Amino acid sequence: MSDERRDSLQAKTRYDPAEVERRIFAEWMEGGYFHPPAEGTAEESFSVAIPPPNVTGALHMGHALNGAMQDALVRMQRMRGRNTLWLLGTDHASIAVHAVLEKELRAEGTSRQELGREAFLERAWAWKEEYGSRIVEQLQRLGASCDYDRERFTLDESYVRAVHRVFRQLFDKGYIYRDNYMVNWDPGSRSVISDLEVENREVEDTLYSIDYPVEAAERVLTVATVRPETMLADTAVAVNPDDERYTDLVGRHCVLPLVGRRLPIVADDHVDPEFGTGALKITPGHDPNDFEIGRKYGLEEIGVIGSDGRMSEEAGERFAGMTAAEAREVVVEALREEGLLRAEEPYVHSVPFSHRSGERIEPLISLQWFCRMDELAKPAIEAVERDEVRIAPAQWKRVYLDWMNNIRPWCISRQLWWGHRIPVWYCDACEETFVAEEPPRRCGVCDGELRQDEDVLDTWFSSALWPFATLGWPDDTPELRAFYPTDFLTTARDILFLWVARMVMTALEFTDRVPFRDVYVHSVIQARDGRRMSKSLGTGIDPLEEIDVHGADALRFGLLAMSSTQDVRYSDAKVQQGADLANKLWNASRLILLNVNSERNQSPLNARQGQVPAGAGDGTSARLPAPSPVRVEDRWILSRLERTIASVTELLESYDFAHAVQEAYSFFWSELCDWYLEIVKPRLYDGEPEVSATLLWALERVLALLHPTMPFVTEEIWSYHPAREGHLAVHPFPEPDESLFDPGAEADVEAGIELTRRLRAWRDLVEVPVASVLAARVDGVEPQEFVARLARFEFEQDGGDPIASVGPVRVFSSAELPAEAVAARLENRRAELRSEVERGERKLADEGFVAKAPAEVVEEERGKLERYRAELEELSE
């Protein structure tokens, strides 16, 4: 280390992430570590496709958590020397982009319709170029080791080819078809949306009961509805076939009030005789249930509400042009005048809203493109049943399977412009339809002009191809060979159906492989008060602000530490814990690096594994073996370190990030810093070579172990390590060395620690001044050297009569020891011990326990009882 470097290390008593992070990130990028060559096979390499954020998106906590998890696993594999790709990209997000741009256009007093398709798309591309990479830059702030040189976009030219190929093949198989069907019309985005983009909310409406006169009879049928305006589109009335009140009416007709249309009275099981009067008005044009019933009985389908949300010509002159809400009032008023409005009552029920625009869904019949999913689902169900795709935690496997087993056709067309335009062309002259991957020039039948379908595909149709389309499919590219299938996917559960299930289906259909081996469904991070984090509620917490204040490592540690298999509240304390850990790492490293006797400065980690990390030095310099510790505390810390490496690694590999980081934290803080460093300080200051070697070895391994979760601070500290030959980002990840496990050393040092603790506690209780060193004798085995030093005792043979016992330590009286406090403390301890002895005796007197409990449990109980008895006897002398 140069003198300047040493001085700066000496001077910085606090770790400052803001100063470090951008510099370190730039070094990684310069090293090209995140841009793997497209070589080898997918089995050899390690790859992850990032869940592509929307181009309109800004980094939110969900991205940050997901990023922290992916980066931890990706970095670990990269350090292990795998050819590692974390594929980055963004999603074109049709609806979101439309929302942004149309808002802009409205502010300018115009609209996309006025602008026209071509100009709108130009504007959309310009917007994408300007803002689309914002989230990518934000991922860099997090330290995400994505391949920034291989960024993909779901509207890339090659991606478009993949989409067209998939569309045509599904069409050829008869899975994709065009139909007039009941769809979810979103007046907000003025497009159809799929069932998965609809959310139901409880709403209080008014339930109206309306009398429908029966034709040629004095009777009326009273029907109930929350949407009286849709009665204009009624084409039947239904009753339950078992409902005796109406048996005689089935097959006859009602007369629709205000309209005069004759409505057949049909019988159908769907009608609940208990609800209202047991008679249901049927509106196939505007209600999904009624639509099904209508198709079943071949009823007329009338649409009275248009896609603009206004009443159409079909509704009649009186209503045409009104909004649905206006029409409702007029209809109700007219019914009231005619004396047909039987009742109005408040009614709470669930109503569909658009997840995207937030507006109430208008169900209507429309000519749209659909994709049958049942055949595609079959292999995707089997793959998960057979654990070829493993979903964790386990309950999500069943949720996935339940949904897949009840899958319904998917409406894939959208009345939008930004997106993959549907690759279908129509010939108006001969009414022929062409589906093609490349735009056909003329009609193949009559040579007439062709007109492309106006609509675009659901954004999720293209996202469903993400893991392979980003790697060049349908071409057989080196990237595809090297990195597909990918290894895992981490995601929040809200896109399990929307995205994950569809990727599994398309991957199996088009590549014959599962797209990834593991799916890990992670926590949703809620706001501090337990509410959803959302922009509209104002409950969002900005990860970038957190990074500004605490550093990326702190945020990453905090998110991983708070994560769980269930939803958790955002915890400032956990982020602070991460910041504290970064600072502690920095300062403990300063202690080591500024005080070691650095004659031996090679890398033990490299030596043991014999690896030369990519991007590291030439790999030819001499390597030293692991330190061969002579002192028991050295053997202890090395043993604990290796065990920690083993368990942290195992926890990371099983996606248990919270326990992984907390285990690393507690080893480092409690064992390495609080005990080992305190124990060895005198040897370190003395310049003893053995302890220096042990400390440098331990530091190297701790930094490497923590690098996947806290990449910046570990990389920065590593830059001062004498064994450094290259960046930590590509340094070997530690493998646990079981030959260093040492149960004997662990037991010995832990006993010393325990005694030290008891001595300190005793001092505190008798209120002896902190600085005073107490004289005492030890009966039995002499404790380790550090016990007396850290507890501020001096062990000697002679000092008169002991006035107190703490374990084997007999404390001599001295002026600083208040006799009364000592006596009180002694009595307290005796009382404690008596109760412990009593408890043990009671338990061992229980015949059931002695007879049925496992022998080792009983033995343990006996041992404890013996120890307590012995101590009590000692104190009673």
Added chain:
RNA sequence: GGGCGCGUAGCUCAGUGGGAGAGCGCUCGCUUCACACGCGAGAGGUCGCUGGUUCGAAACCAGCCGUGCCCACCA
């Protein structure tokens, strides 16, 4: 209507059959030459309630109470 989850220290959460844990907060004592974003020592829980299984239950089973989420076509 169906499904899944949760209820443990003041707060946020771990803990799946052998004496209740962590972080933060709180109390007391320390400016001890890595770190006051620190060090040492403490206080604080009838583990939602009621039954059951077991020698032994925070953990397993049943019921209840409270709470969150997902799915679902009763107007």
